[in-house]
Structures are given as structure tokens and as C-alpha cells.
Amino acid sequence: MIVATLVLLALTAVAATVPAGTGIRRWLPTVAVSSLLAAAAILATVAGPAYGLGHAIGVVLSVVAAALGGTAMVPTVFRVARRQSDSTGDDPVEPLRGGLTIGILERVAVAVSILAGWPEGIAIVLAVKGLARYPELRESHASEQFIIGTFASVLWALAAAGVGTALFN
Numbered sequence: 001m002i003v004a005t006l007v008l009l010a011l012t013a014v015a016a017t018v019p020a021g022t023g024i025r026r027w028l029p030t031v032a033v034s035s036l037l038a039a040a041a042i043l044a045t046v047a048g049p050a051y052g053l054g055h056a057i058g059v060v061l062s063v064v065a066a067a068l069g070g071t072a073m074v075p076t077v078f079r080v081a082r083r084q085s086d087s088t089g090d091d092p093v094e095p096l097r098g099g100l101t102i103g104i105l106e107r108v109a110v111a112v113s114i115l116a117g118w119p120e121g122i123a124i125v126l127a128v129k130g131l132a133r134y135p136e137l138r139e140s141h142a143s144e145q146f147i148i149g150t151f152a153s154v155l156w157a158l159a160a161a162g163v164g165t166a167l168f169n
Contacts (some may be wrong), residue, residue: 001047005043005163006061009065012069034073044163044164050167050168058164062161062165063115063160063161070104077148078145078148081144106157107157111158122154
């Protein structure tokens with residue numbers, strides 16, 4: 001069961017790298033990544049604790065799944081939010097500069113904080129991100145993008161780190 005959980009975590013990371021298509025295929029990476037992580041979570045709770053190499057691989061794969069999985073999840077959340085705002089006639093907005101890189105680093109830091117048993121690290125990550133983005137947040141669309149992107153990113157990282165934590169308890 002532990003090996004199956006590790007395989008599902010690895011597949012979660014790989015599925016996140018599949019480029020989104022158009023139309024219904026645009027949702028495929030998000031559905032695949034979410035389904036694989038959910039299956040890994042179920043198996044992790046049933047499998048029992050991992051020791052030794054399984055433990056180390058579980059930590060690494062949880063962090064990689066957190067980092068890469070968000071690259072499929074966060075844009076989907078933005079599409080949903082944009083679809084809701086399109087009904088008001090708002091123009092689509094450009095993403096915040098460096099958002100992809102910042103998001104990956106944010107998810108890695110959040111996942112590592114959780115797996116290390118130091119959830120206070122999340123507050124530090126979010127404070128640093130907020131201070132760094134503060135000048136950009138004065139634009140009308142930027143604050144909404146910041147909040148939506150941060151919540152989606154952190155929630156995904158918590159879910160992936162939760163699977164890793166389930167493997168160790």
C-alpha cells in the first residue's frame with residue numbers, strides 16, 4: 001500500500017506537467033491531479049506509517065506534488081474566478097509578474113513547513129509574500145489575484161503535505 005501511495009504521489013506530480021488543452025481538455029490536468037492526490041490520500045490513511053527509504057521518498061514526493069500540482073490547480077481556480085467576473089463585463093487581466101515561480105516556491109515552503117511539524121512557517125511565508133507584493137497590490141485587479149492565487153496555492157500545498165503526513169502516522 002505504501003508503494004502504491006508513493007506511485008500515486010509521483011503520478012500527481014507528472015500529471016501536473018501535462019499542458020492544458022482547449023475546451024474540455026483544459027480541465028483535464030486539474031481533474032487528473034486532484035483525483036490522483038485524493039486516491040493517494042485514501043491509500044496513505046490505510047497504508048500505515050512508512051519507515052526508512054519509504055519515509056524519505058514520501059517526503060520528497062509530497063513536496064514535489066505540492067509544488068507541481070499547484071501549477072495545474074491555481075490556473076483553474078483563476079479561470080473559475082474569471083468566468084464569474086466575465087458576467088460583469090470586466091476585461092481579462094494579466095497575471096502578476098513572477099506568479100508561477102513565486103507560487104512554486106510558496107507551495108514548497110508550505111509543504112516543507114507542514115512536513116517538518118512547523119506550521120508557523122506558513123505565516124512567515126505568507127508575510128514575506130505579502131510584503132514583497134505590497135507595491136503591486138494597489139492596482140485594482142492585483143489584490144484579488146493575490147488572494148485567490150495564494151489561497152488556492154496554499155490549500156493545494158496543505159493537501160499534498162497532508163498525504164505525506166498521513167504516511168508517517
